[in-house]
Amino acid sequence: MTPTMLQVTDLGHTYQSKDGPYDAIDALGFTVAAGELVCVVGPSGCGKSTLLRTVAGLIRPSRGSVSLHGTPVDGVPEDLAVVFQDYSRSLFPWLTVQRNVEFPLRGLPRAERAARAAEALAAVGLERAGRKYPWQLSGGMQQRVAIARALAYRPALLLMDEPFASVDAQTRFELEDLLLRVRREQDTTILLVTHDIDESVYLGDRVLVLSKSPASVVAQLPVDLGEHRDQITTRASDEFVELRAKVAGLLQGVPQTEPVAP
Numbered sequence: 537m538t539p540t541m542l543q544v545t546d547l548g549h550t551y552q553s554k555d556g557p558y559d560a561i562d563a564l565g566f567t568v569a570a571g572e573l574v575c576v577v578g579p580s581g582c583g584k585s586t587l588l589r590t591v592a593g594l595i596r597p598s599r600g601s602v603s604l605h606g607t608p609v610d611g612v613p614e615d616l617a618v619v620f621q622d623y624s625r626s627l628f629p630w631l632t633v634q635r636n637v638e639f640p641l642r643g644l645p646r647a648e649r650a651a652r653a654a655e656a657l658a659a660v661g662l663e664r665a666g667r668k669y670p671w672q673l674s675g676g677m678q679q680r681v682a683i684a685r686a687l688a689y690r691p692a693l694l695l696m697d698e699p700f701a702s703v704d705a706q707t708r709f710e711l712e713d714l715l716l717r718v719r720r721e722q723d724t725t726i727l728l729v730t731h732d733i734d735e736s737v738y739l740g741d742r743v744l745v746l747s748k749s750p751a752s753v754v755a756q757l758p759v760d761l762g763e764h765r766d767q768i769t770t771r772a773s774d775e776f777v778e779l780r781a782k783v784a785g786l787l788q789g790v791p792q793t794e795p796v797a798p
């Protein structure tokens with residue numbers, strides 16, 4: 537049996553704002569197996585980022601627990617990496633691409649840092665951009681650098697918060713395929729938040745649908761589209777269209793004809 541990488545149990549978080557307490561997420565529970573890619577979708581403002589920040593140890597939850605390969609998350613775990621939507625703010629403009637990718641590897645010997653960065657940059661197709669600065673690259677290339685930096689770190693769990701939301705449609709497709717490829721090659725475990733239903737089905741082994749705020753898990757849909765997916769044929773397949781309609785229906789609160797296991 538595949539070991540569990542991430543376990544989220546009865547998770548809830550209440551923000552204290554000037555207007556009083558606000559429940560962003562509540563009674564959230566799910567697991568992610570090692571090597572799995574799970575996509576999270578939910579209505580706008582339902583608490584997706586709150587969930588991700590809690591899993592990342594950036595927010596201490598008000599209720600419930602998160603554990604990463606059996607160890608409770610209490611602060612940012614060492615073997616975790618996060619890729620945010622806003623690549624322009626996540627890269628250091630004064631460091632070269634190579635140095636940006638090496639940055640989280642500061643504790644390692646110099647030669648290993650360089651080797652890991654070179655390997656990660658090659659994995660995202662940027663082997664020749666190491667000496668450039670982020671501002672000399674297109675938006676899509678900068679997001680590739682952010683992905684390379686996360687991969688070079690070789691995290692047990694990679695969290696991605698709407699990672700392709702800021703790039704154009706063509707680049708988005710390319711980055712989605714890039715993610716599927718590196719994930720296949722490196723067997724990375726990924727939890728990815730997106731507001732794009734099609735993207736969740738195209739990328740996921742499983743789609744986790746959240747309710748309106750306070751978010752809880754409405755359904756978990758297994759995606760049986762095979763390992764090798766293609767932007768044109770996969771998206772046109774009956775299975776894809778059916779799953780996409782199911783996720784859309786769940787998001788709109790339309791009852792499904794067949795029960796979906798929560």
Ligand SMILES: Nc1ncnc2c1ncn2[C@@H]1O[C@H](COP(=O)(O)OP(=O)(O)OP(=O)(O)O)[C@@H](O)[C@H]1O
Nearest residue numbers: 551552553558560579580581582583584585586587
């Ligand atoms: N630091 C905070 N203090 C108070 N309320 C907050 C804080 N951060 C988020 N919220 C509120 O919690 C709710 C969930 O926010 P969150 O960003 O997690 O949702 P989301 O699903 O990621 O949103 P989006 O779909 O816009 O990306 C929102 O109503 C938001 O206003």
